[in-house]
Amino acid sequence: MDQAGGESGGRRIELPGDGFEWKKYGQKFIKSIWKFRAYYKCQKEGCNVKKKVEWSESDPHNLRIVYEGGQHNHDLSTQDPGESSRGGSSADANRYNLINQVFGDNPPS
């Protein structure tokens, strides 16, 4: 990741930090929908959660993130203290109960 890459080439796409560590294990261009698809896996042991990122070649800013696997096995380490301590930290992780979350998705009408 950043530590090794040094960004000499520079990541082509900006990934929204969701508070978890993911390892990219695949990237492919789905011509069926004319969009790129990247596959990430949670790097926590016992955490078989997978993340899929899909974005269109013309709109790299439109990221559609889909979480798979359900819930994480470890506590969500949020960068913002207070948020997790805010009434029911477990509730925060609960939001990930929905197997799939979608981000972006803003087709101009």
Add this chain to the structure above:
DNA sequence: CGTTTTTGACCGGCGC
């Protein structure tokens, strides 16, 4: 040195 990332290629499942 360790770690991570990137790309290519391969395989299985499904539909008709």
Add this chain to the structure above:
DNA sequence: GCGCCGGTCAAAAACG
């Protein structure tokens, strides 16, 4: 039965 697609893995290279 066959073809096609999506998904995953492996290896190599580079950086601090």
